[in-house]
Amino acid sequence: MAWAWLVSRAAALGSGASGLAGRVWKIGADDPRRAVHGLKVGLALALVSVFYYTRPLYDGVGGAAMWAVMTVVVVFEYTVGGCVYKGFNRATATVSAGAVALGVHWIASKSGDRFEPVIRSGSLFLLAAAATFSRFIPTVKARFDYGVTIFILTYSLVAVSGYRVDALLAMAQQRISTVAIGISICLAVCVLICPVWAGQELHRLTARNMDKLAGAVEACVEGYFAEEE
Structure with a gap:
């Protein structure tokens, strides 16, 4: 009985695997650009990883090189328009959040050790609450929902880490530069290699x-x- 059950399970798994392989093949055969899109994403990640593996490039961007890899993963889309939309939202949100975080950091650093954590936590609470509420506005939801999410993430990381990091301006510059590198590589690969227009x-x-x-x-x-x- 045990051998019969094992043979039946193996046969079921084999038929399921063959059926899955057939469905996957059909998806690629119906539109080969889907397979090309996967290759494009792999190429973009391979290109951006050079900044992490090559010592001169890594020294230029510092330890924030991993942000370029994350940018490629979240920004790369199937169509050129989708890639441009996400790239624009991420770039705008990163720059604006970095600028606001630097301003709050300057104000908090001038207020003394006693009030500095209060100002940082208060600004984080107010900005995160206001940005999250803005996502319920239909216009913001339709056009800038992804950008608002990135704004909250970037501001939170910069504002919180700025309390323990002395060279906050250098860190913000490194992260903005690595995000710009990731977006540039995404747009170059998406537009130059088999572009798909919406x-x-x-x-x-x-x-x-x-x-x-x-x-x-x-x-x-x-x-x-x-x-x-």
Whole structure:
């Protein structure tokens, strides 16, 4: 009984694996650009990792080189428009959050050791609450939802770490530069290698849907006349 159960389970797993492989192959065969997109993401990550593995480049950006890798992972999208949208949101949110965090850091550092943690925590509470509430506004939700999330993340990291880090300005510059490197590599790979435009995709999708609709109408008409005969 045990051997029969093991053989049946192995056969079920084999049929399931073959079925999964067939579905995966069909997805790639229906639109080969999906497979190309995976290769593009791998290429972008390989390029940005050079800044971490090469000593001269690593010395130029410091330990913040990993932020460039994270930027590629979260910014790279299937279409060029989606990549530009996320890149713009991330760049704007990172720069604005860094500027606000530096301003609050300067004010807190001038207020003395007693009030500095209070000012930092209070600014973090107010800005995080206001930014989170702004995500419920329809216009902000539709256009800048990702940017607001990055703003909260960046400001929190810079504001909190600034209490223990002396060279806060250098750290902010390194993170902004690495984010810019990641966005630049994403846009270069997405635009230069087999670019996918959202408008073109919409046109193709509309054409495919019209073909399906025409086929369905033709089948209904043929069935109607066949019934009358």
